[in-house]
Amino acid sequence: MNTTKVFLREKKIKNGRKSLYLDFYPPIVNPKTGEKTRREFLGMYILEKARHELDKQNNKETKILAETIRAKRQLELQAKNHGFKTNTDDKDFLLYFRQLTNDRYNSLGNYGNWLSTYRHLQKFEPKGITFKDIDQYFVEDFKAYLNHQDLKANTIVSYYKKLVAALKQAVKDGYLDENPSKYVKGPKAEDTSRNFLTLEEIKKLIKTDCESQIYKNAFLFSAFSGLRFSDIKGLKWKDVQGNDNDGYYIRFTQKKTKDSETLPLSNPAINLIGERGKTSDPVFKGLKYSAYNNTKLKNWIAKAGIDRKITFHSARHSFATLQLTLGTDIYTVSKLLGHKQLKTTQIYAKIIDQTKTDAIGKLNNLDL
Numbered sequence: 001m002n003t004t005k006v007f008l009r010e011k012k013i014k015n016g017r018k019s020l021y022l023d024f025y026p027p028i029v030n031p032k033t034g035e036k037t038r039r040e041f042l043g044m045y046i047l048e049k050a051r052h053e054l055d056k057q058n059n060k061e062t063k064i065l066a067e068t069i070r071a072k073r074q075l076e077l078q079a080k081n082h083g084f085k086t087n088t089d090d091k092d093f094l095l096y097f098r099q100l101t102n103d104r105y106n107s108l109g110n111y112g113n114w115l116s117t118y119r120h121l122q123k124f125e126p127k128g129i130t131f132k133d134i135d136q137y138f139v140e141d142f143k144a145y146l147n148h149q150d151l152k153a154n155t156i157v158s159y160y161k162k163l164v165a166a167l168k169q170a171v172k173d174g175y176l177d178e179n180p181s182k183y184v185k186g187p188k189a190e191d192t193s194r195n196f197l198t199l200e201e202i203k204k205l206i207k208t209d210c211e212s213q214i215y216k217n218a219f220l221f222s223a224f225s226g227l228r229f230s231d232i233k234g235l236k237w238k239d240v241q242g243n244d245n246d247g248y249y250i251r252f253t254q255k256k257t258k259d260s261e262t263l264p265l266s267n268p269a270i271n272l273i274g275e276r277g278k279t280s281d282p283v284f285k286g287l288k289y290s291a292y293n294n295t296k297l298k299n300w301i302a303k304a305g306i307d308r309k310i311t312f313h314s315a316r317h318s319f320a321t322l323q324l325t326l327g328t329d330i331y332t333v334s335k336l337l338g339h340k341q342l343k344t345t346q347i348y349a350k351i352i353d354q355t356k357t358d359a360i361g362k363l364n365n366l367d368l
Helices: 053-081 093-102 109-124 136-147 153-172 199-207 213-225 229-233 267-273 291-303 314-325 330-337 342-365
Strands: 005-012 017-029 036-047 240-243 247-253 260-265
Touching: 005 053, 017 053, 036 053, 036 093, 053 093, 093 109, 093 153, 109 136, 109 153, 136 153, 199 213, 199 314, 213 229, 213 260, 213 267, 213 291, 213 314, 314 330, 314 342, 330 342
Parallel strands: none
Antiparallel strands: 005 017, 017 036, 240 247, 247 260
16 A cells, blocks of 8 residues: 655745645545545745745744644554554644644734744753643643743743643643643733823824834824724724714724724724725725834834834823823723723723822922
C-alpha cells in the first residue's frame, strides 16, 4: 500500500495574503464528509510582501508551524497505514495553542497577546508540551514563570488568561477532560492609568494635519463615538441608519464581546464619515492597523503639541472621560461603551476624580 504524501502549498487570496494548505496525494477521505479530498486549509496566512520586520518574523514562524503540521499529518497517515494508533495525550499542546493563535490573526491586539503567550510557553518548556503534561501543577508553574519575567502585572494577567482560554477550548475539542485552571487562583490585575485627551486637545488635533487622513478621521470618530478600532474598521454603510431630522445611529455587533449594540451618533461623528457609499462598503474604506500607521498617529499627536503617549485606543478613553466630565451619568456611559459590567466603566470615574484632585492641588502652590 502506497502512503499518501503530504505537501505544503500556498494559495493567493485578497488583501495581499496567502493561505497555507496541505495537499494530499493520492487523496484522503475527509472524516467529516466521507468524501475524498486533496486539500486541508490550515487557517494560517502569510503576507505576500512582508515589508516590516514584525511581518517577516510572523511569516517565518507561520511557515515553520505549517511545516510542523505537514510533518505530523504525514506521520499520522503512515501510522494509520501500518495499523498504529495515536494517543490524544501525546498530541502537541504548543501546536494546538499556535493554531488557536492563528485563528485570531485578524483580531489586532488580541492576536499579538496570543502570540506573545505562545512564545512564553515555548520559553517556559523549550522541550515541548503535550496534553498529558497539562494539569493543575503545570498551570501553577506557568503562572509562577510569568511572575518572574520582566512583565507588568496586567500583562501577566492577559497572558495567563490566554492559557486559560486555550485550556477551555481544549476541553470543548475533546483534548482534555476538564480545565485544570479552575483549581488555580489567577494573578491579580492592577488599576491602570489610561491616557486620554481633553476637549481642547481634541480640538487641536482637528486643526492639525495628519499624514493619513483616513487614520485621523477614524481616530476622531472613536473619540466622538467611543468605538474600538476593530468595530470602526468593520463598520459598513448598512450599519449607519437615521436621518438629519431624527438623528443618526449605528446598529452593529461588537467584535470583542459579540453583543449587538445600537449607538446614537453625535454631529461631529457624523461629519467625519462623509458621503454615504454602497450598502456593503466599509465606512472607513482602506483603514488598516499597522506599525506604519501608528507611527503616523504618533507624529500627528506630537505635531499638535501633545506630549504624552497616546494610542488609537486612547480615543475611546477620551470619549469616556469627556462624557463623565460633561456630566453624563456613569450608567449611561457604560451603555455607550458597550461594557457588560459597570465596574469596568468605574475606572474612568476614578480618573476624573484624580484629575479634579490634581487641579485643586495646583492651587496649593500659589504664592499669595
